[in-house]
Amino acid sequence: MPTQELLSPKLQERIKELMASYPKPQSAILMALHLIQEELGWVPEPAQAQVAELFGMPPQDVTTLVSFYYMYHRKPVGRYVLKVCKSISCYLCGSQNVIDHLEKKLDIKMGETTADGQFSLVGSECLAACTGAPCLQVNDRFYENCSQERLDELLSRLRGGDSHFPPANVSWQPPKES
């Protein structure tokens, strides 16, 4: 099967630079896949085959990586990927309620994307934000203490076009007790 050219020349250049920066070029494969996902939004199979060719490895070895790490999307995803933590702290603090609420509000199931292409709902392992459990990530930005009200607020802000919400690198602080 001829490999479809999915990776832009610029992206290929960046991947080659990455390869050169490791003692063993194949060490760069995970970073290269992140770059691809950054550009395409997901890692389609032709892109896997093409990156395998760049690295000189059999294509199935890339598939095994992409499918092993859940941070790579093997299907197209929405503009906002909501990654709900399902690990122990969040679970004890009610992550199932978060999932149920989001499934109801977005009218999709876990792993699905809304028809308008705005939201995808996926699960995640521990996000290391247990102080703010239950937490989730919007793409790579944190959103913590997800009560129903806060979830509604999140959805309405995102729907309203506030694409910078929640702000990056700012962890939510609990209101100070007066």
Added chain:
Amino acid sequence: MLQSRPRRQENGGGLMSDVTLTIDGQPVTVAKGTLIVEAARKLGIEIPVYCYHPKLAPVGACRVCVVDVENQRRPIMPACATEVMEGMVVHTRNAAATRAREGVIELLLINHPLDCPVCDRAGECDLQDFTLRYGHGQSRFTETKRHFEKSKQIGKEVILDRERCIMCMRCVRFCDEVAMEEGLTIIERGTKSEIGPFPGRSFDSQFSGNTVEICPVGALTSRSYRFKSRPWELQNYASVCNGCATGCNLTVDVRYYEVARFRSRCNDAIDDGWLCDRGRYGYKFISSPERLKKPLVRKDGQLVEATWAEALEVAAAGLKKFPADKVGAVAGPRLSNEGGWLLTRLMRGLLGSPNLDHRRGLAFREGEPLKLTAKIEGLDTATAIVVVGCDPTRTNPGIDLRIKKGLRRQAELICIGENGLSGYADYRVGSLAELSEAYANLPEEEKKGLNYPRPRPWEAGGSTSTDLEKAAKVLKKSNRVVFVFSEDHPVEGLEALAEQIGVEAPHGLLMLVAGANSVGLREMGVLPVFAPGWQKLAEAKEAYSTAWGAFASGEGADYAAMTGSSNPLQAMVLVAEDKLEKKPEFLVVLDLFSSAIAKQADVVLPASSFVEQVMTMTNLDGTVQLCRQALPPLGESLPDWQILYRLAEKLGQKWDTDTAAKIFAQIGSLNPLYPAASYNDFQTEAAVHWSYPQQGKIGTPRADLSGIPVHRPDAAPWMGAPDTGSKVERVSRLLAGDQPPAVPGQLDPRQMATRLSLVLPVVQDPPPVPGSRITASAGPQAPGPSPANRYHAIGGGARELPLPAVQIKQTEAEQPVQEVTEA
């Protein structure tokens, strides 16, 4: 990924220290670096394994091999991934080991479906066997098993059932480590893991059948064998693939007089336990309806069926009609050594004609003979492999895998010309002349090549270099260099370069020849200008005249002359050959199929295939191997040697070599390349390894190696019962737990009812003729056959053929030419 997996340390042949340990109270001494599972096998202690395979690097994926090792922080250790240590005390059967193993099996069975009754592997399934032998018997798992689409075809020959997979990764590791090409991998992770090729692509490796064979469960099955048979219905016969001249060893599994499948029969010296798909699935021609079943004779311009006596009469009369120098014979590479020997005798001894050649007989025979010192095994230990103007991937896939094995160890690959291994080449150079020159120009003290580790060409970031000087340096590393070349493309200066390097057996020149028995036929003297064993005609005349009565020692017409358009001959015998531009006045054809040439022939004699007779072949590195008879000849067909024997009879000579064994013994007494050869050499092993002259040339006698026993490793547990016997032992263990196995070849009385209800012929050696009477005896102290336990072997399904009883007591090799019964 190739680099990242652990590799087993290859022992380089140097001095190795031994380690003594105790397993289940028995002391054993093994080489350092041995795995516990291998040490236990040496003692005959079974440790169940799934992911472990002796030809693959250990991975420790399935954990079923857990054993209890004393004085360890974590006493339960995987025997397949733990190297032995001095003074180690291992328990495989104590309470801790048993409990751990039961737990592992319980976990392995969590998702495994209970579909043994419809699973192809049932009866030879390691999961089934070990569950019965070591399993707990009860599962605490009550949840739903995971479900996948049953039987998904993932390649031309391979069907995958993901539900049955236990994730041992044998197939994945085979593609990665052995075939080193695109293949299967694990997709997803944890409980969702599944095996598959790259999404959307087909698993079409030419070695794909090996993954089916090494799969310990029924996850990978082959399309050809699927639902065809149960393993306990099969009779197993040791044989040799005749697809190409590599001579990979295989087991012919026969069910009701039909070949059900070929399996690999590991021979470390030749095939290393692998087969290519062309060989593995290339058995369908044997039962093809197109096969010739009766002799044909031309009457009034039409080929019509005739009796053997009639056809042989016509053939003999036709050959007698013409002067000896106008009669000739051509053999194709399928012909056995025995057939080739009798063909030479027929032509030179009986008809007095020197016109005989093998299809590729004189290719590469101009001038001085080559020193072909390389053995296939030599590729393992080579430091440099040079593939010169040939493509082993296409012509000899077994050699392709062997070269890759060499590359994984220490060899560097230099490719001259484009071939299937180009992508693995460390260096690619334009021609051998350039390489020789660069080698000659290297400074004398330059002894070292380039040092690894650095990425090899097939690894990420690796690449092929075209640096001629560096390539030449690789040849300087040591004299363990193998040049792989083809007889079709003679290469100037190859021998000279090999001589400069100072190659010694088992390294040196490895010539890929076309056709399974090309080497053997040449050595049998199917040549116009040489006597058998590459002897000079004049020198050999005396010995052969004495033995055969006469010997035409002239030089005759060669293949090109005989099959060309200016064919001077008037009568010809064509054996397994389908090229002939000008038909002589009288033509006799011996073949399996009616080729275009056979359609023009005056007499067509149906020959038997290699599984229907006992015969020997000589492979490309000079190893002589025996194919055992697995089937009775199809229809009225006969082995080539029998046809030639009978033809000689009609021509007025009754030869004393009326069995294959006698022919081979005569070869042993006359042919200097086969000193004292005898079928007895094959008694214990199916393959006998004679060597090409260790030093010296073709044409000089080999060292007398005839009596040397052949070392072959014991059959691995997953390879089943010994190939020469039946599956009785395995079945009895399966059904009767740990009771002692039945005596091979005899039915276990406990199993009798079960077995006979399957209308199963008792193991008979050679295979009984359909309808013949066979005897089932009830164990070692059986009182002898009684009417109650006599059964008919049933051929072709559930029909009983009322044929007279045939005594089949002799070993197949001693089966004499039987009288032809007139219809």
